[in-house]
Amino acid sequence: MPVNLVFQGGGVRGIAYAGALETMPPDLSIRGVAGTSAGAIIAALIGIGKSPQQIKAVLQDDELNELIHADDVERLERIRSAGADLKPLVTRVMESGDVSLWQIWTARNKIKSLAREIGFAWQSRGFHRSDKVGLWLAKILEGKTFDDAKAVEDVQIVAADISKQEYKVYSKKTHPGMPLAQAVHASASIPIFFLPFTAGTDILVDGGILSNYPAFLFAGSRYATIGFRLKDLMPPGSIAGTLQYLHAVFQTMAEAHDKERPLPRHVFTYSIITPPHIPFDKFKLTETDKAELVYAGEQVGRTVKWLELERKEREVSFFDPKADETLEFSVGQARSLYDRSVDQSQWVETLHHDAELTVRVEQNWTTVYNRVSTLRVEGNGSVFLSRFRAVGLPQSGGGTSSSLLDIRVSAEEVTGGNVQELIRIPAYNSQTHKGFVLFYTPPVSKATGARTFRSRFDIDREFHLVPQGEPGYVSYGVQRVAQNHIFGLKLRILTDTALPALLFSSDFGVQPQVSNTASKLGNRYYTEHVWEVGAEPIHGEALYNVTVRLDRNIY
Numbered sequence: 001m002p003v004n005l006v007f008q009g010g011g012v013r014g015i016a017y018a019g020a021l022e023t024m025p026p027d028l029s030i031r032g033v034a035g036t037s038a039g040a041i042i043a044a045l046i047g048i049g050k051s052p053q054q055i056k057a058v059l060q061d062d063e064l065n066e067l068i069h070a071d072d073v074e075r076l077e078r079i080r081s082a083g084a085d086l087k088p089l090v091t092r093v094m095e096s097g098d099v100s101l102w103q104i105w106t107a108r109n110k111i112k113s114l115a116r117e118i119g120f121a122w123q124s125r126g127f128h129r130s131d132k133v134g135l136w137l138a139k140i141l142e143g144k145t146f147d148d149a150k151a152v153e154d155v156q157i158v159a160a161d162i163s164k165q166e167y168k169v170y171s172k173k174t175h176p177g178m179p180l181a182q183a184v185h186a187s188a189s190i191p192i193f194f195l196p197f198t199a200g201t202d203i204l205v206d207g208g209i210l211s212n213y214p215a216f217l218f219a220g221s222r223y224a225t226i227g228f229r230l231k232d233l234m235p236p237g238s239i240a241g242t243l244q245y246l247h248a249v250f251q252t253m254a255e256a257h258d259k260e261r262p263l264p265r266h267v268f269t270y271s272i273i274t275p276p277h278i279p280f281d282k283f284k285l286t287e288t289d290k291a292e293l294v295y296a297g298e299q300v301g302r303t304v305k306w307l308e309l310e311r312k313e314r315e316v317s318f319f320d321p322k323a324d325e326t327l328e329f330s331v332g333q334a335r336s337l338y339d340r341s342v343d344q345s346q347w348v349e350t351l352h353h354d355a356e357l358t359v360r361v362e363q364n365w366t367t368v369y370n371r372v373s374t375l376r377v378e379g380n381g382s383v384f385l386s387r388f389r390a391v392g393l394p395q396s397g398g399g400t401s402s403s404l405l406d407i408r409v410s411a412e413e414v415t416g417g418n419v420q421e422l423i424r425i426p427a428y429n430s431q432t433h434k435g436f437v438l439f440y441t442p443p444v445s446k447a448t449g450a451r452t453f454r455s456r457f458d459i460d461r462e463f464h465l466v467p468q469g470e471p472g473y474v475s476y477g478v479q480r481v482a483q484n485h486i487f488g489l490k491l492r493i494l495t496d497t498a499l500p501a502l503l504f505s506s507d508f509g510v511q512p513q514v515s516n517t518a519s520k521l522g523n524r525y526y527t528e529h530v531w532e533v534g535a536e537p538i539h540g541e542a543l544y545n546v547t548v549r550l551d552r553n554i555y
Contacts (some may be wrong), residue, residue: 011038018232019297020272024052049152065458158214167358186306224268353538359491361463369457382444383482387427471549479541
């Protein structure tokens with residue numbers, strides 16, 4: 001199976017990607033590539049069929065050091081120098097206002113020079129021209145278009161169209177005849193650092209201000225995606241000046257967007273730690289700098305399970321841009337299905353339903369629920385589904401379950417010595433009710449005889465507020481689904497002997513049997529309380545509750 005590759009932006013530090021790619025198996029099948037800024041360069045080179053060794057040669061060529069105009073560099077240096085010279089004067093004005101005319105007179109030329117240089121950059125909307133970058137890109141990409149990028153099926157480049165305030169994703173599908181160099185040039189136009197890239201009336205800048213790591217482009221792919229990011233060895237320090245401030249603003253925009261955008265489970269991200277002395281805009285790289293970047297990428301590349309990810313079976317993507325609405329719709333449909341199934345017109349004649357619920361309260365107040373149900377039908381009709389719900393979640397003050405999947409449910413049939421997992425679909429997902437509809441295949445009928453099903457789920461620290469005086473509850477609910485619904489229940493609660501003494505009270509008039517000796521499970525010991533309810537008819541819905549409290553007589 002092919003894989004997708006994604007590369008984050010990062011200026012000259014993108015040379016590190018050459019080292020990572022050198023560890024890639026030569027026969028790896030690549031379906032799609034995507035990138036922003038420096039990552040866009042890598043994606044485009046792969047798209048036109050360049051090998052990792054050729055990419056490394058391109059990125060290490062000395063020509064990369066000559067892409068910035070010398071007079072632009074000198075202008076920026078003059079601005080920095082004038083700003084540094086004027087800083088003591090400005091500080092004195094701000095603090096005391098005690099500045100002599102002589103000091104203002106001597107600073108006059110520096111102020112004029114600073115205003116002139118900043119004015120030029122202001123009018124140009126950037127400090128550096130990027131025409132040399134454009135020519136270099138056209139050269140290394142050989143003037144090829146997206147349609148010419150035949151080495152892979154899909155090439156996607158991200159830029160930001162600030163005139164329209166939107167993403168600009170260039171691809172074979174959207175811009176087949178467009179030169180790759182033009183799309184990459186737009187993607188690599190770092191705001192303020194470079195003059196913006198213009199295309200007609202559109203003003204385009206580095207796509208990193210909206211997504212510096214565009215792995216979301218392959219969120220709907222059925223193939224594994226391998227992504228590379230560039231990460232500083234040390235977190236950024238204090239912001240000392242305006243240029244650092246602007247860079248930090250853009251970096252925050254890019255990182256925040258990518259952190260808030262969820263990615264599917266088949267995107268595998270690898271971070272390359274780059275040397276702290278090599279910033280994104282150090283175009284005058286030494287040979288040592290280049291070697292360090294390549295080495296950093298190579299070390300990470302060796303940890304990538306290239307062939308294992310390539311061999312991953314196709315999986316149906318769960319990614320949906322309207323995930324919340326989709327889940328809500330699915331849950332509603334499943335709940336409606338269950339409600340219809342328990343309509344009286346669908347009832348079987350007689351259902352014998354015996355259940356055993358074992359609840360184990362661990363030392364950290366986590367609860368583990370094990371349920372075993374045996375169903376036997378008499379007469380015509382069949383039972384083809386039931387529901388499973390965890391009710392009363394989460395407890396106030398903690399134990400919040402952020403996802404339906406945090407309930408960690410397993411459900412299976414164990415009839416006749418065979419074990420078969422039950423199909424289940426989400427049907428309840430409110431803050432306090434989470435659960436599923438369980439399907440019996442084939443349906444339980446007179447012909448199939450008695451059948452046994454078991455399920456298990458656990459809730460982290462469900463009863464952790466009990467020692468603080470807040471009660472906990474163990475409940476079992478059953479809804480009538482037959483003309484004659486006969487139900488019997490055995491409820492067992494096991495509590496770790498390391499827990500404080502607890503009191504149990506039921507609302508169904510049955511006193512518990514308490515074991516005199518502790519039961520051992522694994523390397524832990526538990527005290528056992530058991531309630532048994534004999535077979536009785538169900539009318540409507542029955543709920544069996546046990547309240548768990550701290551024994552105040554002891555504490």
